[in-house]
Amino acid sequence: MMVTVSEVQTEADFEEVAPKKPWTQVAMDLSRKQPLGVFGLAIVLAMVVAAALANVVSPFNPLQEHFDAMLVPPGTDSYLLGTDEFGRDILSRLIYGSRTALLVGFVCAIVGSTAGLVLGVASAYFGGLFDLILQRVLDVFMAFPLIILALAVVATLGPGIENVMIAIILPFVPQCARVVRSNALAIREIPYVDAARALGFSNARIILRHMVPNVMAPYLIMLTTFLGQAILLEASLSFLGLGVQDPIPAWGLMLTNASEFFEGSPWVAIYPGVAISLSVFGFNLFGDAVRDTLDPKLRSR
Amino acid sequence: MGKYIFKRVLLMIPTLIGAAVLVFLLLRMAPGDICAVRYLGSGLAIDESQIELCREQLGLNKPQIVQFFDFIWGYVIFDLGDSMWTGQPVTHEIAIRFELSLQIAIMATLVATVIAIPLGIISAVRQNTMTDYLVRGFAIAGIAIPSFWLGLMIILGLLIVTQSWLGEPWMPPIEFKSIWEDPIHNMAQLIWPAVATGYRYSAVATRMTRSAMLEVLREDYVRTARAKGMVEKIVINRHALKNALLPVVTILALEFAFLMGGLVVTEQVFNLNGLGNLMVDGVERQDFAMTQNLVMLVVIIYVFINLLTDLAYAWLDPRIRYS
């Protein structure tokens, strides 16, 4: 009659977990299932490597002006991609610029989506008046097109990289909070949250330990979407003269400066634009693969 | 349905009030002074009293709260006030630019629709084939390439191509003429920005068409239609497309709303005298009257189009009304 420990143990033996595949196998499977995603990841990794090793791989100091070689076309002397109006090597500036792009991309995406995550989960967990007010506040922020809100914020705070990042993060927060909240609302109804409450855990613990880890899928999807968007927004704001400022190397800034010289010297505009497009392309491909893997139904623009 | 519409319209009120407060606060917190820009920008020595006089005439020395209620009261009595820069009524300034922005938005929508729907369908029907990958690559590239950079490249291409073909460089016209007045002039100017923004826009719409089609193609009724031996083309046209179109139309509508005021950078590249340009000017000059109202106009368009798409969803899918 009585079930013994040993009995159950045998039951458990039946359900051995499948052995972990070697990572090469995982990578192969992934590239077969998500070829575009792997391609995107490769671009992102290349960028990360370029940024990390910028001082090793750059042929020149990105700040060094060469007044004897101003606006020379690609291939002149050792300037592979030519120089800008101060005779600074474009390739070196592009390589160093990937640091700025990655900084803006990752900081904005991570801070924006994490803030959205906390707000969204808290809103779903506490419900009531807090949720109601937060929802209305988010509605207000969502009523602005992304670029308009970012423009207004950076106009208020003033140009510069920190302010641009704030201006980009701000519109991201409500977007992520909205998506996370709807997921968290469903999770709030799942008994393990009740179990945690019955165990007498604090609200903070329940939110952080029990709800947050379970809305990781939408969170990661939003995060990867934001990566590319942040880089694009930074480029747009820079083009309006509100972003990163000389002499710091940054792609958007290079494009801004180029807008004055690009007719006679097209390379000053072409390469930074290609760098921006390629990196956003990579981030988007990677993000799409993440989305497909985590939740094929979750769509976002 | 009536109740649902009422509810959604009612929900717009706090959103718009909140947006008005936010816009006001953001703009007023910004450092700077339109009068300083007006008198000091040229570098000429100007009396400080001139700047004070200018502030007084524009009402900038009134307490902020009074200025806020003046701003809100303007909406109540349908008087948006005058631009602080030109002194012209804000409505007049906006009206001048509205036609251009509207036309670009419409043209870009046409470009996007013509490209996006066929591509999205092909991509979905041939999921995971080379065609699909190419279309998806095209679409993701469209989202990745900044429209303003594409614009620069278009201009560059135009100059190079016309110089080598015609011997004389050709440029699109600088000033806007209405399509009714001079269609050739109009098109020669606006086709380029429409293409530059239309590409990004079509990329967004292609992705949406593809995923909506994929979802619909998995549904039972499509499978049933196929099982009944219907010709594939009819299945797609009659059954799948019709049902996949709703999210596509939504995305088109939202992008349209965005184009009406969000083209702040592309308009710079093409020297378009549109709403986006007006916004950048307003922000740069600290023209509160102009910027406040312009941002509110964009927000209203945005919220209103959002409302329309929500209503369209609710009308087609009764479940939404009760959730």
Place this chain on the structure above:
Amino acid sequence: MSKYAGFAFALAAGVGLAVGAGGSAKAETPKKGGVLNFIVAAESPSYDGHKESTFAMVHPTRPFYSLLIRVNPENPSSPTDFQCDLCVGGVPKPTDGGKTYTFKIKKGVKFHDGQTMTSQDLLATYNKIIFPPAGVSSARKAFFKMVDTIEAPDDETLVFKLKFATGAFIPALATPFNYTYSAKDLKEHGYDWHEKNVNGTGAFKFKEAVAGSHVEAVKFDGFHMDGKPYLDGYKALISRKMAIRVQAIRGDRAAIEFRGFPPKQRDDLVKSLGKDITVQESDWNCVLLFTPNHGRPIMQDPRVRQALTLAVDRWGGSQHLSRIAIVKTVGGIAFPNHPLAANKAELVRLKGYGTDLKASREEAKKLLAEAGKAGIKFELLNRGTDQPYKIVGTWLIGQWRQIGAEVTQRVEPSKSFYNSLRKTKDFDVSMDFNCQSVINPIVDVSKYIGSAGNNYGNYAGQDQELEDIYNQLVQEGDEAKQREIMRVMEKRALSDQAHEGITLWWYKITPHRSYVKGWKIAPSHYLNQSLDQVWLDK
């Protein structure tokens, strides 16, 4: 004025290096007809010349109006060659010890609406400019501090009585903003009417304007100069982006942009259009400076400020930057080539103007070390305008890097730039500029004294010696002595105290379609814009 006459001739030949066909216009007979399209880089808030101060107002509206006197359109590069516009004969000599100027007014001058212009209109105009009623804007009231009274004893006479004799009066009268309005308009429509309405005696009549896009004008048949204007009309197109303005010239959407293009754009245009492009160039009465904020502890030590100016390679910069930015000439505080300006031999004695760059930079490093500020770190505040601010700013940072200074740049749009400069004074070193219309060095150099309204260095009251030198300069009547005092002031402001660091003077480059004739470049983008003498060779 006569004391400048000899110089004027020399300058006309020397400064206004008109390249290409522009200079030879005299030989040809003007053709009539055609519409001139030109580009303006910004949009003016209003059409009221008395109120505004931007070239974006001058370019589209100056042809609507006449001035009492103006810079000679045939010789605009001269700082002293003025001619009568609404008066008869030459510019009158002062009487009463230089304190009374009596103008004979031209008869039969018509306003666009048919009114006849008399001295009463000029009286009303100048009363509005010099003695505006409370609440009425007049941007250049301060230019006329010397004026005591204005009278119009009859319809053909206008008399200015001054409080003291000064050479600054005639240049102030020739300021291109002093549009002549009708007394009747001012009386009937009020002082704000001209902000949005046009009724002048100029060569062109207002036709239409679209905000943010263009201003269109047609020929005024009743213009008071016989046979003029040659053009049927003009259209001023507004375009904010430099690239577009260049493209417009290239694609012949417009024939000229009067403010000017950077050198690179000039080269591109010449390369692509060849002889269809004519380039006129001139020194420009604008100078770009960097202003250390004396309110910041790190900038209080004169040795630090001297080090900053010593680091700057002005002679090399003149060569390099003149290929990418609208700056060129190395100069002191006065407009280069003006009789009162320093020559090269005088300049090289100033700190930072030496020809031995290495020695200068060594000295700079030594000064920094002595001041205990080796490897100084600070922020350069700059204005968010590409030409020439941002280019020169970036260049300056590169120069400072050579003496071990680590400098970041904070670029702000005009609105907050001025806020930081004037109100919050939140900057270490700022880009600054001095840009005037009619060349008038004695007035223009007031910028460098701490008490001046447009001085942002925060050293008011800290350098009485400099203030005294300037007061001496203003009161000195003799030109040779003026020049001496000017040198003393220059040395004190730029070298001994290094209150301000002058970078380079601007350089105006106006490439235009070769078919535009009769327009001559002036040393200021405010001057010579009446367009009555311009014609098209098509």
Place this chain on the structure above:
Amino acid sequence: MSEAQATAGQDFGAQFRGQVSDEVLITVKGLKMHFPITEGVIIPRKVADVKAVDGVDFYIRKGETLGLVGESGCGKTTTGRCILRLEDPTAGEIIYDGKDICQLNNNELIDVRKKIQVIFQDPYSSLNPRMKIGEIIGEPLRVHGIITDEAKRRERIGYLLGRCGLHPDFADRYPHEMSGGQRQRVGIARALAMEPEFIICDEAVSALDVSIQAQVINLLEELRDEFNLTYLFISHDLSVVRHICHRVAVMYLGHMVELSDCDELFDHAMHPYSQALLNAVPIPDPELEKTRGHQIIKGEIPSPINPPSGCVFHPRCPLAVDSCSQKIPDFREVRKGHWVACTEV
């Protein structure tokens, strides 16, 4: 244990029931839980109430297992959630250890929560999928400082797993690597970790396969005896209830209609609703089943938003008389320990 034995547990029920003392552990008095329905877009306002629990009284003695039965939606789960303070009751008292649980603030509540635990119905959703089994069981031990030493805690987790019939190595597994029955054992182990006095089993076995059900029920009984636990056993499965419970309470539409000893209720149900409920239970013997007359309750369950007046059961009651629609029947003790809310019995 065979399937037939498990479902026909009544044959064996009594012999497994542990010792019940006379000491009352928990008393519920006049418990009401109304959920407001709000309307209004910008400022919500209450327009109606869902009366999920509308005046329920009972007590549970130490060591006793009280079954709470009724159709879904009758308020039995809500009653359990109120005791756990997962809901804030609208009215009533829940006296535990001489304190009213409803009045406790968050800090005071923690002490009570250590003593009252819960086992949920769905083993798939009651465990956090992102945590390992060891963490799930160990978390309360750590958070409440019951065992602060890491090694000792692991030992305790191993013991709890073993006691609930799982190998201690399961501590390093994730829930998705386990079967439903195994997960439910984890749920039990988690409840036990706090060393509670009182466990609410909310449909604790309903979601399990019948064979596993029996194992888990046996485990619950063993644990009750071993740790001297008290259970509130919420279930809609009458056969399981008969197997494990000392006393049974029947709920209908937020009201308690009958409460008595288990055998008494199964043999002599008095309330017409209880009778109908019992009648609906199939008898495993097909011959017997055929001869049995089914009494089917007419009509639908009324909405708890707008419950019927008087006796809430009257619209469906075969015994209903006119007065039933006006007078709310008292919950009266008809025999010793047998309470019924009906005027007609």
